[in-house]
């Protein structure tokens with residue numbers, strides 16, 4: 214279970230407060246969606262979950278399976294099952310996709326006390342999982358994300374997720390940049406990972422994604438706080454009414 | 465130069481020491497006369513210092529404090545197994561090898577049978593056979609440098625390679641210079657490589673040390689390279705030593721029509737390394753790809769100084785140098801490209817990049833383009849930057865621990881330069897060598 218308690222976050226080098234008291238609980242087996250206007254702090258929340266240093270937690274706590282993760286390094290969190298699919302996946306020139314995937318997969322397996330995969334084992338798993346996401350293994354011989362289209366980058370994130378087998382999946386606008394068919398493929402990839410011991414937090418602007426990945430709860434994040442929580446029908450309401458109602462009462 | 469300047473201890477040491485050893489240096493009277501002339505020139509010019517433009521960032525006079533005793537006819541006992549250890553990952557390659565220990569050729573450690581069809585002879589053998597001063601020859605422009613003059617005065621040995629017209633030698637020929645024994649010495653070697661018309665070869669010069677060798681030493685190596693029409697040479701130099709040596713290298717390269725020259729310098733673990741190279745396009749449509757990777761930590765200093773001289777039309781030159789600088793290491797890149805009036809349609813590109821792993825590291829990069837022809841494409845660039853923290857976060861968010869993430873990014877950075885080495889076993893061995901360096905172990 215993910216428990217976010219009264220989370221206050223500011224940018225490390227500045228005084229700008231971005232998150233101003235987030236309270237959120239995502240039980241295992243559930244998928245929660247976060248929606249909210251541009252600049253409301255959704256990606257900030259995602260980064261803080263993954264442990265990015267540019268942000269400073271000034272108050273509150275984040276517990277994953279009852280344990281605070283705030284003091285953990287990003288790679289420790291990954292080993293504990295935390296995974297963030299980036300809104301803007303980065304390009305890593307000079308590091309081949311397969312090398313990257315294998316290093317990452319074996320690093321977390323080792324930390325989790327699982328046997329590391331040998332090259333043939335790894336190749337078998339990659340081929341199978343990449344295939345399901347319509348990713349050509351040839352593409353993974355190229356440097357990570359370099360020269361990939363927007364949609365290819367997003368699929369590559371989901372492949373990483375499939376390889377690392379996380380238990381807390383945070384997807385930051387994974388749908389943006391995907392064409393209609395790719396959206397289906399990626400959603401199927403995500404749905405395949407839904408399980409009673411996984412929690413998922415899906416950040417999106419569009420109801421469209423939530424037709425494929427049906428959420429248990431929908432939260433509205435605006436002005437650094439969760440302003441409203443509801444069932445999947447809340448996404449449909451937002452699609453119609455926008456975020457105007459959350460404009461004034463913030464901060 | 466200014467004769468009135470006070471001589472340093474090292475300058476006096478080299479100059480005065482010469483008289484004591486001149487009779488023990490190999491070669492007949494002509495060679496002795498050449499050596500005398502050279503030491504006279506060295507005595508007048510002294511070691512180069514920062515007021516000499518090409519040595520602006522590498523004040524050799526200040527750094528090279530002592531004249532170590534010259535290594536002459538060295539007989540330090542080592543085995544082939546020692547040489548293999550000294551070679552690190554390169555030792556796995558089954559290749560023709562010529563081994564010089566402290567500057568002297570060792571027949572019993574060498575094996576040139578695999579280089580069939582190609583003449584590979586030690587300089588000392590040629591001198592003993594009565595070869596005259598011509599075997600020392602480099603172009604006047606190169607010879608007048610005082611570090612080359614010092615080399616001419618003291619060179620004890622070296623390797624002379626001749627690849628006859630039309631011959632292709634697939635196996636790389638290794639010229640292995642090892643330091644051995646407990647005595648810090650000055651070892652000077654003189655090498656020549658000629659690649660005949662349409663001939664093709666790979667030559668690898670390695671500078672390393674056997675276990676237990678003193679960490680100190682001074683090395684000077686001058687190599688004259690001639691590529692005949694359509695000749696192809698992959699020429700690689702690998703310095704992988706123990707950290708305190710002074711390594712002075714000078715390559716003087718002449719390319720005939722349509723020659724294709726690929727040079728690569730790997731430099732790690734040298735207290736001070738100066739990799740100087742001049743490439744002269746003496747024929748039209750010649751190509752040179754000059755690249756390198758340098759790795760330096762603590763107070764190490766690696767200087768790459770290139771002069772690419774396009775004299776005739778249709779020449780292509782590519783330069784890519786990448787350095788990793790830790791602690792208060794310093795990297796220097798000076799790349800001068802001259803395009804003379806007749807060198808129309810020259811295509812020259814240059815890039816020098818340093819990865820700064822510490823705030824105390826320094827990278828000085830000085831590209832210089834002198835273009836006298838109008839129809840040319842020339843460009844250069846230089847960057848120096850720290851590891852990208854966003855990329856580090858990305859790797860760590862995927863579970864890769866900090867040290868491994870750093871190593872992956874550094875490797876990918878130098879890997880781009882090492883990829884220039886076309887021979888796959890050599891490339892893999894160099895990559896492995898770089899990884900060993902990055903882990904902080906001595907090879």
Ligand SMILES: Nc1ncnc2c1ncn2[C@@H]1O[C@H](COP(=O)(O)OP(=O)(O)OP(=O)(O)O)[C@@H](O)[C@H]1O
Pocket residue numbers: 224231249250251252253254255256257258267300
């Ligand atoms: N490293 C940073 N430095 C400066 N400002 C930042 C930084 N990170 C985020 N911000 C600011 O914090 C606010 C929240 O940004 P965030 O990226 O979390 O928004 P978001 O809800 O994900 O928006 P979008 O829907 O556009 O992706 C924005 O005003 C943004 O400019």
Ligand SMILES: [Mg+2]
Pocket residue numbers: 255256257300385386
């Ligand atoms: Mg965002």
